[in-house]
Amino acid sequence: MKDSVMPLSMYQASAPVFVAMLNNLAAILEKAEAYAKERKIDESVLLNWRFAPDMFALTRQVQIATDFAKGTTARLAGVDVPKYADDEASFAALRQRIAKTLTFVEAFRPADIDGSEGRDITLTAGSRELSFKGQAYLLRFALPNFYFHVTTAYDLLRACGVGIGKMDYIGAV
Amino acid sequence: MKDSVMPLSMYQASAPVFVAMLNNLAAILEKAEAYAKERKIDESVLLNWRFAPDMFALTRQVQIATDFAKGTTARLAGVDVPKYADDEASFAALRQRIAKTLTFVEAFRPADIDGSEGRDITLTAGSRELSFKGQAYLLRFALPNFYFHVTTAYDLLRACGVGIGKMDYIGAV
Numbered sequence: 001m002k003d004s005v006m007p008l009s010m011y012q013a014s015a016p017v018f019v020a021m022l023n024n025l026a027a028i029l030e031k032a033e034a035y036a037k038e039r040k041i042d043e044s045v046l047l048n049w050r051f052a053p054d055m056f057a058l059t060r061q062v063q064i065a066t067d068f069a070k071g072t073t074a075r076l077a078g079v080d081v082p083k084y085a086d087d088e089a090s091f092a093a094l095r096q097r098i099a100k101t102l103t104f105v106e107a108f109r110p111a112d113i114d115g116s117e118g119r120d121i122t123l124t125a126g127s128r129e130l131s132f133k134g135q136a137y138l139l140r141f142a143l144p145n146f147y148f149h150v151t152t153a154y155d156l157l158r159a160c161g162v163g164i165g166k167m168d169y170i171g172a173v
Numbered sequence: 174m175k176d177s178v179m180p181l182s183m184y185q186a187s188a189p190v191f192v193a194m195l196n197n198l199a200a201i202l203e204k205a206e207a208y209a210k211e212r213k214i215d216e217s218v219l220l221n222w223r224f225a226p227d228m229f230a231l232t233r234q235v236q237i238a239t240d241f242a243k244g245t246t247a248r249l250a251g252v253d254v255p256k257y258a259d260d261e262a263s264f265a266a267l268r269q270r271i272a273k274t275l276t277f278v279e280a281f282r283p284a285d286i287d288g289s290e291g292r293d294i295t296l297t298a299g300s301r302e303l304s305f306k307g308q309a310y311l312l313r314f315a316l317p318n319f320y321f322h323v324t325t326a327y328d329l330l331r332a333c334g335v336g337i338g339k340m341d342y343i344g345a346v
Contacts, residue, residue, distance in 0.1 A: 005290040005307070007182075008186060009180075051328055134178070135185065139185065139186060141346050147321070151328075154321075159224040170317055
């Protein structure tokens with residue numbers, strides 16, 4: 001039953017997970033772009049869709065998903081988090097942002113992130129300062145938040161009628 | 174920077190994560206129940222809310238979230254997955270289902286799940302048979318699916334006006 005697969009590590013539980021899900025998200029956005037074109041819906045209608053007046057719209061959900069991917073891997077590796085301008089106004093621009101994030105995340109090697117379980121991570125969320133050890137940061141804050149924004153982006157587009165299904169979210173498994 | 178925190182393990186990345194998020198979900202459902210009562214909205218309106226005609230409603234999202242928590246921990250530990258009747262028709266019943274799931278998941282000890290990276294996992298999803306090693310099963314299938322259903326439950330209730338925020342989803346960190 002138990003064979004020679006490598007033990008779970010901080011790298012395995014972060015970088016490749018972000019890469020897989022961001023690739024799935026990019027493919028979902030491509031379908032949304034095609035759907036808008038086909039139905040002659042202005043892209044901005046979908047990009048500004050939201051579930052409640054005080055919830056973030058689609059564009060911001062995608063931006064924050066990429067922020068968690070770059071922020072988490074950078075912090076676990078102990079390098080600066082790249083800043084993006086947050087000025088995307090089209091599906092193409094959002095996909096470029098994802099591509100840029102993928103390039104950043106894919107550059108990490110296991111040795112950069114492995115062993116970061118006990119690394120002290122401090123960050124500001126709104127007006128609160130949050131402090132974590134690396135493992136709790138990844139499992140209890142970064143991954144739940146990352147999945148929240150990817151899922152909400154999916155749900156928004158699903159609610160708008162884009163022809164996507166659960167396997168677009170999960171990807172090839 | 175790196176101190177004596179225990180290395181990441183299959184147990185740490187599964188059971189306590191499910192427990193934390195299911196507790197958060199139970200608290201969210203409690204707020205939804207109170208909201209329905211206060212506004213004199215029939216519970217079934219919220220329980221049957223969905224984002225698209227061919228997406229699952231709230232009740233099913235919560236059921237599937239618990240299914241991933243019990244199914245994942247059981248499969249990684251190599252024990253039978255408990256079957257539930259899927260007959261919940263109230264917030265109270267859904268919270269009971271979560272409580273039952275928590276009791277099951279909390280009974281696992283690290284030794285039951287640790288070392289399951291290479292365990293062969295086979296399951297049926299719709300009409301497809303899926304085969305994984307334990308690590309890929311957890312990281313690329315079980316956790317993304319679990320978070321999908323917890324987030325969608327949150328989004329549905331948020332769209333219905335329930336007074337919840339991101340910290341209800343993330344919980345105490």
